[in-house]
Amino acid sequence: MNVHTASKLDTEKFRKVYALVTGGVTAGERAAAKARAEVMAAKAGMTLKQAVSNLDAKPSAKPVNFFEGFDDWMEQKEPGYKAKNAAARAEREQVRASGRREALSKYGSEEAIFQRTDREQNLFAAVIGLDCEQAEWNAQDGTSYPYMIRIDGCGAGGYLWKLSDMTPAFVEAVESAYPMPPNLDSILAEWIVWRDLQNLRELFHTEWIHYLEVQGRIVILEARLNHQPVASWVDMAARMAWWNIRIDRELAPSVDEERALHARISADHQILQKQSTARSGRRTNADKRADVLLMLDSNPNLSDREIARLVSVSPQTVNNWRRRDRNPC
Secondary structure, X not given: OOOOOOOOOOHHHHHHHHHHHHHOOOHHHHHHHHHHHHHHHHHOOOOHHHHHHHHHOOOOOOOOOOOOOHHHHHHHHOOOHXXXXXXXXXXXXXXXXXXXXXXXXXXXXXXXXXXXXXXXXHHHHHHOOOOEEEEEEEOOOOOEEEEEEEEOOEOHHHOOOOHHHOOHHHHHHHHHOOOOOOOHHHHHHHHHHHHXXXXXXXXXXXXXXXXXXXXXXXXXXXXXXHHOOOOOHHHHHHHHHHHHHHXXXXXXXOHHXXXXXXXXXXXXXXXXXXXXXXXXXXXXXXXXHHHHXXXXXXXXXXXXXXXXXXXXXXXXXXXXXXXXXXXXX
């Protein structure tokens, strides 16, 4: 375990996190809050007990909140604003409560939901040999669970955002934990598994984040979804589905990312054209029909012109098959 220079404990932030340790609604929320509190204490060079003792100190002055009074101002501008917001919050909580009930019915307990999956265990085992800094969080039954604060010097703040945030050794360990999916379709499928697990655990603890080694795996998957050449039209459909997911997550690409996407899709298009030509010397009408239907099935929101550009047919051909798909009779 590494020894790092202790940082100053943010007492007020720690106070809010620790309040969930004792006052969290669910066992999972309390356990996750305790894990977060232990990380904050460890970064400040303290045990959890020492950090808690600091809470007896007089709270620091409350910082200026420029949004204070905003709801009152909006209520004056739009009578009923507060009630509308309260109703929206209540509706969101009802959805979350319903999701929790369904999850508990399926998995049996919160402990089962937060138990490491086989893939999580494999990833943890793969990185444990690196230069790691660990902490532990304790479940309601007293069981201690280790997790990583840093891996090979990476992960300050508990987050990984891009491939350059990881060292080559970290990348190699994560990729070798279990086989990497070979094509874009299977890469996207694994990414969706991690997304669904995140959503599941967030039902019980809204601030849940994946373990650091899992974040590393997700970063690698996303890099491949962005840059790995396609091997088939199924891969092309997966790539377009991935970009639709990015749009739905409101991750607007930068100008450079837009250019890179255009270059990637153009190169993918050439790969698929060469494959079609190699199969039969030329693309048959059946080939074109199959390509159009695949894109319509996986990316129905794309325009006729965009699909036509991707699969090298006329927009009218796409429109004809779109109408037939909607009205099979």
